Amino acid sequence: MLLLGLVISGSLYTVFSPAQADSQPSETEQVAKGKELFLASCSFCHGQNGEGVPTVRDGYQLGPSLVGVGAAAVDFQVGTGRMPMAQPGQQVQRKPPVFNDEEVAALAAYVASLGPGPAIPNESDYSIDDLSEEERQEAISRGGQIFLTNCTACHNFNGAGGAMPRGGYAPSLHGVEPKYIFEAMLTGPQQMPNFSNGNLSPDEKRDVIAYLGSLEETPEYAGFTLGGLGPVSEGLFAWVVGIGGLVGAAVWIASHTTRSKKSKVNA
Ligand code: HEC
Ligand code: HEC
Structure with a gap:
């Protein structure tokens, strides 16, 4: 009986174990x-x-x-x-x-296997899908603060990217998958500093991901984004084109009113 048991379990093992090894490479x-x-x-x-x-x-x-x-x-x-x-x-x-x-x-x-280093993050580290709407709003506002202090210098305040010294550039962050945003912070590719989990905790990294996701949902209210260059250049544009236009219109109106025409007729 014992021998029979061993033979059966042994043969069952050989039948099932290779299949397992195939589906899960060791x-x-x-x-x-x-x-x-x-x-x-x-x-x-x-x-x-x-x-x-x-x-x-x-x-x-x-x-x-x-x-x-x-x-x-x-x-x-x-x-x-x-x-x-x-x-x-x-x-x-x-x-x-x-x-x-x-x-x-x-x-x-x-x-x-060459040496210890940061592992690939788990989906629970970077996914914001399991947050409630309220938690998500909180994460977005915290993430916005973190982004403002740590990332805008290179990636622009709306994540559009920008030029870097020596001909380099910081890429746009629009449409980058959450996993790669997390890994970019974790590993600091090229000229980007590395934000290890000690500097910026996994939760803070997830807040940044929530914030970047929210930028994509935000509709651009004005007709033109002006390249999202920031308040100074956009403000300058508003001054030159907006106020310049108003001044031009005011001059035109002043020279085309009935009164100015009348005075021309009288003169
Ligand atoms: C000193 C400038 C600098 C700062 C600060 C910086 N980055 Fe970067 N970032 C870069 C550069 C340069 C690259 C491009 C690296 C490459 O191409 O290998 C990059 C790449 C990335 C990418 C990859 C984008 C892609 O196209 O795959 C992500 C995501 C990213 N950064 C997120 C962030 C976040 C989030 C922060 C703030 C926590 C941050 N970066 C801070 C310079 C910076
Ligand atoms: C033509 C040369 C070249 C080849 C081929 C190449 N690399 Fe690279 N790799 C580089 C250079 C240069 C850098 C540094 C610039 C940078 O950080 O983007 C780099 C950086 C990296 C980094 C980032 C290191 C860090 O400090 O974060 C990783 C990871 C990497 N390579 C993996 C690979 C893998 C895996 C392959 C093969 C699939 C590969 N590379 C093929 C030239 C190469």
Whole structure:
């Protein structure tokens, strides 16, 4: 009986376990797959073991070390299509991603295995869907404050982006997925400072995400946005065009009233 039991459980195990292994790749398999992809697409710039390539070619570093940048940095860079970079240049552009979700996860697992770094955030960290309407309004107003003090200097007060020193630019934040907003803060790509969870807690990051989402819902009341350049330039525009126009109209009215015509006739 015992032997029979062992045989049955053993054969059942062999029947079911490979199926499980297929649907859920183990971590070591994922890292191995990530390493393979890495050697093919990333090692030219980031080195065979992600140690970076220090040589500077035509004034640009080929690729920095990825030891300790964490899975979040890979998910952001590869998920937004920035990496693999086509060629070293001034600023890497956002473009349609080259890898699918599974491959991005494998690359992230491999880079995470090189050294401890920030992990990919959970949906509960960045999603605002489970907030009540009241909580969401509160998050938006807190997020607006955080955005104003930490982000407007580069991304403009309405998130439209702007120019940076040395020919760089801070991109527009409109339409960026919540996960990538969270990861951008967490990992600080390029000239952007890094807002670790110690600086800006996950809740504060979610508030910023709520605020950026609310900007997209806000209708532009005026006919022209004037590029959202801010109160000074928009105010100047209002002065020059608005008040200038009023002065022009006043002059026109003054010279076309019946009284001024009469006085011309009399003269
Ligand atoms: C042509 C060279 C090149 C290739 C190919 C390339 N990278 Fe990069 N990578 C760079 C440079 C240069 C930077 C630094 C500029 C920046 O931060 O955007 C960078 C930055 C990164 C960062 C951000 C590091 C940080 O400190 O946050 C990650 C993550 C990354 N690369 C991952 C990858 C992965 C994964 C691949 C392959 C799919 C890849 N890269 C392919 C040149 C390259
Ligand atoms: C010193 C300037 C600077 C500050 C401050 C800054 N950023 Fe950035 N940000 C940048 C630059 C430059 C990039 C582009 C990086 C790249 O292309 O790799 C960027 C990229 C991003 C992206 C990625 C957008 C995309 O197209 O995928 C997000 C999201 C973002 N920033 C959010 C924020 C938030 C939120 C804050 C405030 C908590 C902030 N940034 C503060 C300069 C800045």
